Amino acid sequence: MKVRVASAGTGKTSALVRRYLELIASGTPLRRIAGVTFTHKAADELRVRVGLAIAEVLQNGRYQGYELLPKDRRAFEEAQRELPGAILSTIHSFMAHCLRLSAPLLHLDPDFVVLGEWEARALFEEEWKTLCYLARDPAHPFYGRDLEAWEEPLLYLFGRRSLAETFEPAQGEANAEFLEVYKAVYGAYQARLGAALLPLAELEQKALELVRHPGALERVQERVKVLLVDEYQDVNPLQGAFFGALRRAGLAVEVVGDPKQSIYAFRNADVEVFRQALQEGERLPPLQKTYRHSRVLVRFLNRLTQHLAEQGRGFGPEEAPPVEGVRPEQGRLEVHWVVGERPLEALRAYEAWVLAERLRALSVEVPFSQMAVLVRAYGSVPFLERAFQTTGVPYVLLQGRGYYERVEVRDLYHALKAALDPRGLSLAAFLRSPFGQPEEGGLRPLTLSEVEGLLRSSDPLQALGQRFPSIHRRLLRIGEEIRNRAPLEALQFLLRAPLIGGRAYQDFLEPRARENVDALLFYFAPRPPVSLEGLLERLEHLSHQADAGDVPQSGEGVQVLTVHRAKGLEWRLVAVFDLGRGLDRREAPLYLGGRDLQGERLVQRLALPETPLFEEYKARARRLEEEESLRLFYVAASRARDVLVLTGSVNPTRRVEGWAGVLEEMGLGHQSRPYDQSSFCLRTWPFQEVELEPPPAPPKRPSPSPWAERRFGFEPFPPIFSPSAYKRLEAEPLPLPDPAEGEEPLGGARAVGTLVHYAIGQNWHPGRPDEMANLEAQEVMFPYDPEEREAIMAEVRELLVRYHALLGEALPWPRDEDYAEFAVALPIGSTIWQGVIDRLYRVGERWYLEDYKTDHELQPERYHFQLGLYLEAVRRAWGLEPEVRLVYLRFGRVLTLDKSLLEAALKAIRP
Numbered sequence: 001m002k003v004r005v006a007s008a009g010t011g012k013t014s015a016l017v018r019r020y021l022e023l024i025a026s027g028t029p030l031r032r033i034a035g036v037t038f039t040h041k042a043a044d045e046l047r048v049r050v051g052l053a054i055a056e057v058l059q060n061g062r063y064q065g066y067e068l069l070p071k072d073r074r075a076f077e078e079a080q081r082e083l084p085g086a087i088l089s090t091i092h093s094f095m096a097h098c099l100r101l102s103a104p105l106l107h108l109d110p111d112f113v114v115l116g117e118w119e120a121r122a123l124f125e126e127e128w129k130t131l132c133y134l135a136r137d138p139a140h141p142f143y144g145r146d147l148e149a150w151e152e153p154l155l156y157l158f159g160r161r162s163l164a165e166t167f168e169p170a171q172g173e174a175n176a177e178f179l180e181v182y183k184a185v186y187g188a189y190q191a192r193l194g195a196a197l198l199p200l201a202e203l204e205q206k207a208l209e210l211v212r213h214p215g216a217l218e219r220v221q222e223r224v225k226v227l228l229v230d231e232y233q234d235v236n237p238l239q240g241a242f243f244g245a246l247r248r249a250g251l252a253v254e255v256v257g258d259p260k261q262s263i264y265a266f267r268n269a270d271v272e273v274f275r276q277a278l279q280e281g282e283r284l285p286p287l288q289k290t291y292r293h294s295r296v297l298v299r300f301l302n303r304l305t306q307h308l309a310e311q312g313r314g315f316g317p318e319e320a321p322p323v324e325g326v327r328p329e330q331g332r333l334e335v336h337w338v339v340g341e342r343p344l345e346a347l348r349a350y351e352a353w354v355l356a357e358r359l360r361a362l363s364v365e366v367p368f369s370q371m372a373v374l375v376r377a378y379g380s381v382p383f384l385e386r387a388f389q390t391t392g393v394p395y396v397l398l399q400g401r402g403y404y405e406r407v408e409v410r411d412l413y414h415a416l417k418a419a420l421d422p423r424g425l426s427l428a429a430f431l432r433s434p435f436g437q438p439e440e441g442g443l444r445p446l447t448l449s450e451v452e453g454l455l456r457s458s459d460p461l462q463a464l465g466q467r468f469p470s471i472h473r474r475l476l477r478i479g480e481e482i483r484n485r486a487p488l489e490a491l492q493f494l495l496r497a498p499l500i501g502g503r504a505y506q507d508f509l510e511p512r513a514r515e516n517v518d519a520l521l522f523y524f525a526p527r528p529p530v531s532l533e534g535l536l537e538r539l540e541h542l543s544h545q546a547d548a549g550d551v552p553q554s555g556e557g558v559q560v561l562t563v564h565r566a567k568g569l570e571w572r573l574v575a576v577f578d579l580g581r582g583l584d585r586r587e588a589p590l591y592l593g594g595r596d597l598q599g600e601r602l603v604q605r606l607a608l609p610e611t612p613l614f615e616e617y618k619a620r621a622r623r624l625e626e627e628e629s630l631r632l633f634y635v636a637a638s639r640a641r642d643v644l645v646l647t648g649s650v651n652p653t654r655r656v657e658g659w660a661g662v663l664e665e666m667g668l669g670h671q672s673r674p675y676d677q678s679s680f681c682l683r684t685w686p687f688q689e690v691e692l693e694p695p696p697a698p699p700k701r702p703s704p705s706p707w708a709e710r711r712f713g714f715e716p717f718p719p720i721f722s723p724s725a726y727k728r729l730e731a732e733p734l735p736l737p738d739p740a741e742g743e744e745p746l747g748g749a750r751a752v753g754t755l756v757h758y759a760i761g762q763n764w765h766p767g768r769p770d771e772m773a774n775l776e777a778q779e780v781m782f783p784y785d786p787e788e789r790e791a792i793m794a795e796v797r798e799l800l801v802r803y804h805a806l807l808g809e810a811l812p813w814p815r816d817e818d819y820a821e822f823a824v825a826l827p828i829g830s831t832i833w834q835g836v837i838d839r840l841y842r843v844g845e846r847w848y849l850e851d852y853k854t855d856h857e858l859q860p861e862r863y864h865f866q867l868g869l870y871l872e873a874v875r876r877a878w879g880l881e882p883e884v885r886l887v888y889l890r891f892g893r894v895l896t897l898d899k900s901l902l903e904a905a906l907k908a909i910r911p
Contacts, residue, residue: 001247001281002254007323008638009292012256017053025072028226030079034087036094037230047088054080091239092200095207102216106209109196120199124158127188153589154182162201162236162268164595164604172611204238211245232257233274234264237602240273259319263632286321292570294331294642296679301638307666314630330679336647337670340687347649352387353690355575355647359393368394370572372559374636380578384560386692394557408513413539415494419479422461434500434508439470443501474499487535488528563636574640579648579659583629591617633659717831723866748792751780753854755796761820766800799854799889810894817842824873829911837870847882860886860895868902
């Protein structure tokens with residue numbers, strides 16, 4: 001495996017594109033090269049870049065130092081044709097492609113569906129709940145165990161299944177018992193998936209199964225010769241094992257990445273996979289020229305990476321080669337510290353004001369739209385929003401915390417749930433939301449003690465009715481209304497109905513939250529749940545979907561987002577806010593130890609709390625979290641092109657940790673000598689109280705348009721309809737034929753009618769054998785055996801004979817104008833009625849509209865509606881008044897219809 005380290009801004013994608021050109025020139029067809037990366041967006045960008053490079057080489061003979069030789073032109077022309085079908089995809093898409101090549105060998109359905117992680121979790125939870133239910137049976141092997149206590153660690157381990165192929169218990173009986181339960185649930189979950197469903201982690205497991213199957217592996221080798229992997233620092237252990245197995249099987253595997261930017265451990269990425277490749281593979285020269293950063297920022301980033309690498313914190317020296325800037329711009333670095341013996345909350349508010357003022361000052365050189373403020377956690381954003389609103393700095397919040405966990409979305413969830421079942425957590429959440437504001441004495445939020453008092457009563461709903469009758473009535477009304485509405489309509493009712501003192505829930509929301517709940521309606525509109533229970537279940541499952549952020553705001557201004565969201569992006573000016581924020585030290589429900597190989601399988605051990613190795617595994621996890629946090633700081637600082645502004649809050653009575661501690665170690669802390677020159681500024685701001693204006697009230701809701709509340713019911717007929725379909729709606733079902741009584745099957749009667757009408761439309765004669773042979777060859781005759789066909793054709797000839805006997809007598813012949821099978825479309829109300837007139841013709845000044853029938857009974861009233869439509873269509877289109885006639889071929893009779901009866905038949909459908 002060939003491995004290359006590419007630091008931020010060093011043209012990694014350009015190097016990858018040049019490698020494509022080299023491979024094509026060396027004789028490797030583009031169809032035999034697979035390029036994989038992490039996101040669909042990055043894969044699409046790579047496809048575009050490769051296509052543009054090939055086109056430029058063919059047009060100009062060169063691309064970024066590559067020179068086209070005449071002997072290679074044909075290879076590049078072939079590559080240009082192959083580009084649409086070339087493998088340039090995500091890692092999971094590439095795995096799926098390989099699996100589909102040999103799916104039957106792996107007991108897979110070739111058309112298997114790849115499930116999202118939240119869908120997989122939902123299936124696992126269902127199997128877990130099923131096991132808990134079954135374990136209530138004394139005969140069940142898990143009977144008597146406290147299974148409910150293991151729900152959180154079970155779900156946690158399920159989310160980490162891309163870290164190893166097999167989990168084993170560390171020392172301790174509890175670990176073994178827990179893992180026994182996990183394997184039982186996971187086995188049921190796998191059985192549920194079958195051969196047609198593959199969530200992402202199971203896709204990775206199957207990919208490892210593929211590389212151990214000689215036949216399946218051979219199919220991949222026939223398709224792919226060279227594999228190029230981008231962003232290799234972000235692969236998880238199963239993906240790394242897959243790529244390693246392909247390399248050992250003979251594929252040429254080349255990977256590129258930057259261990260300093262490995263920041264996705266929460267998605268099971270493991271920087272050790274890259275490090276192992278770096279140790280065992282062939283090291284290619286690192287990319288060391290940065291095309292992004294100004295000279296000052298190059299010096300700062302080199303100093304930062306050298307400092308951390310020397311201490312082995314986050315990355316080692318071989319992973320952090322110094323970079324050389326190629327841009328001549330000087331750039332600027334600013335470090336600002338807010339210092340005071342105050343709580344960090346107060347210090348952060350002043351820090352946000354300092355940053356806002358600095359951005360206002362720097363906007364003379366850099367427009368607000370080319371600035372970004374990066375934060376480690378969403379909890380830092382409210383300080384920025386208030387400071388920006390106070391100072392007038394325009395801003396756009398690109399992404400926040402999980403969308404389905406936002407307060408406004410959860411308010412709607414709990415309101416629905418409390419209305420259906422008014423107790424427990426959902427009732428508490430309902431009472432603390434705007435829905436829970438009493439109208440007695442003016443709207444106000446309930447206090448925590450009031451909510452607690454209601455929930456502690458023996459009957460919370462009765463207590464609510466006694467103490468806050470307005471809330472009680474509101475809850476009952478919501479329950480009554482949503483039970484009589486479709487789920488999507490129930491959501492709209494909760495949002496827009498004036499339930500809270502004449503105000504709707506959405507009137508209590510800031511514009512940001514309004515956008516979020518509007519997006520919720522748009523999400524469910526194309527695929528609404530069939531029941532309220534289904535809606536609640538989907539909202540609960542979606543709340544576990546960590547990738548879903550806030551709806552991006554529109555407009556221009558300083559972009560505010562988390563560092564994770566900023567990876568891969570760049571701006572002229574980047575500010576990193578709240579350097580003093582420490583790591584989130586929440587304890588996991590279990591911890592995992594190191595991985596090892598048992599045969600070919602990756603195995604990882606686990607430890608629950610109060611088992612022997614739990615603290616050891618916990619300390620290891622904390623160390624890895626600390627290292628990733630430092631890599632996150634590098635990612636944040638390396639997003640800037642020209643100007644980098646770093647701000648943090650420090651209480652001198654407390655220990656400085658995290659990112660602030662790193663800068664202090666580098667001599668850029670709050671105790672360093674103040675400095676301010678054109679390219680560098682270091683300043684300390686003693687804490688001051690700053691009056692930050694509260695967020696502006698949402699604009700008054702405009703009065704709705706007159707049509708906004710109008711409800712549109714179902715139209716009486718479809719947009720396009722036919723008279724025959726209308727007749728089937730009104731008619732009683734036809735009785736089944738009884739062959740014992742000599743009645744004909746319906747299919748034969750239909751065939752007779754179809755053939756007779758077709759022959760009349762073609763002016764075919766029953767005495768011409770070639771025309772009758774052609775008629776017998778029509779598709780409608782295919783289902784019948786020779787004996788049935790002979791009987792049908794005999795009847796058809798008889799009816800055609802009677803038709804031709806009428807010509808020149810009851811049916812005028814010859815004709816001056818004659819239109820057979822005349823199609824019409826007549827709009828009436830919201831429906832277009834379409835049909836076909838059997839015959840419309842003119843003799844002299846007289847027009848005739850005729851319909852031919854093969855019926856066994858004379859019932860002209862059955863066709864008044866149909867012929868009334870045809871008459872109306874001819875009147876509107878051509879202004880004619882034809883004579884309307886029914887021609888009953890079996891009886892040899894022609895009936896002229898009363899037009900007033902035809903017009904009366906249309907009254908039922910006129911709006």
